[in-house]
Amino acid sequence: MNLEAPEKKQSVFKKHSLLRFITAGSVDDGKSTLIGRLLFDSKNIFIDQLDAVSRTKYKRVMSGHNIDLSLLTDGLESEREQGITIDVAYRYFNTPKRKFIIADTPGHEQYTRNMITGASTADAVIILIDASKIKFNPSVNLLTQTKRHSIIAHLLRIKHIIIAVNKMDLINYNQIFYKRIVYAYKKFAEDIHFQNINTIPISALNGDNIISASNNMLWYNGPTLISLLESLNTNEKIDKKPLRFPVQLVARHCGHISKDFRSYMGRIESGIIKKNDCLIVEPSGKKATIKDIQMLNKSLDMAITGQSVTLIIKEYLDISRGNMLVSPFKRPVLLRSINANLCWLSEESLDLRRKYLLKHSTNQILSRILKINALLNINTQKWCPPKLLDLNDIGCVTINIYEPISVDSYDNIRSTGSFILIDEITFQTVAAGMIIL
Secondary structure, eight states: OOTTHHHHHHHHHHHSOOEEEEEEESTTSSHHHHHHHHHHHTTOOOHHHHHHHHHOTTOOOOTTOSOOGGGGTOOSHHHHHHTSOOSOEEEEEEOSSOEEEEEEOOOSGGGHHHHHHHHTTOSEEEEEEEGGGOOOSSSOOOOHHHHHHHHHHHHTTOSEEEEEEEOGGGGTTOHHHHHHHHHHHHHHHHHTTOOSEEEEEOBTTTTBTTTBOOSSOTTOOSOOHHHHHHHOOOOOOGGGSOOEEEEEEEEEESTTSTTOEEEEEEEOOBSOEETTOEEEEETTTEEEEEEEEEETTEEESEEOTTOEEEEEESSOOOOOTTOEEEOSSSOOEEEEEEEEEEEEOOSSOOOTTSOEEEEETTEEEEEEEEEEEEEEOTTTOOEEOOOOOOTTOEEEEEEEEEEEEEEOOTTTOTTTSEEEEEETTTOOEEEEEEEEO
């Protein structure tokens, strides 16, 4: 028995960062099947899971295939019954080189809001294109939902884009057809200024170019999908950005004794914090000096982006949930009116007469959309004269906020440059926004 193997495996994982990615594209492009294939071929499926899927009454297997891999992610009864993905399904797996979190997002237009949910924290997106649906005369026309998901991925500033031309087996692994599809997508991508695009021909059903190189496409010399995912660089250097620490909770420790103290809990969204750092409290502008940094009952000299910590400051200040501790050198902008790109997620159209709750980081305040400046045409990728925002529309809007908030540009710091709008009556999320400065 090799007792050193687990330690070696742990050391390998420490060298490679976690990769969060999503699958996107139009309905029935094979997103759930692709994830099922990744899990199955990388041996990240338990025997009881395979047994449960093989016995389900909603199997949609083809001849020569014993299991419907798409059912490994479609967990809802309605999903299996209809053969579609509705909710966002998260799956976790690993290889000897990396750990992964996958979000399987719906392709149907009416569930675009669920795709945005999955994409909001993603490092990479795999946009699937069903090669069998593409009409090649006289030119290649991409499906509208493929374009919509691509534009949303661009607006959310997802760093890595992988175009997976799926179901190559249905077009006899034709290299010319594949190149025409890739050329059409890259022409579309130029209009929305996509960068870092990788393309790969696959068959999720048969496993071509997923884990192992395909013998059916010897003309393709690029990496397999899993090799490509393992090689993506996710080091954003967010620690180098200015500090942003939204206060989530104010705690009073041992309030019944004379040596009690107040502390401020939250997650570091960007930058680093060190003991004795002099910070600014937003929006008051007061100075605060870090006395101690605590995490899991331990005192730290320094904390970095992504850590949830408790801060103790030397001064006695009025700090509450929704306030933010920031770097004094590059402070966020304090605004009562913001411009933003807005993805409308509600089946009810935007009503300019209504107020909405704006949730920004840990802060939640009333707001009203003052005007719609432009509407994005999904097919032409052009901004058009405005109208009311309907379900899945993307518009540029101006929002008035009842109290000033401290914001960053979404391009600079995603967590403090984004927000959601909530219906103050139903408390349903109706829109997701990216702030423009």
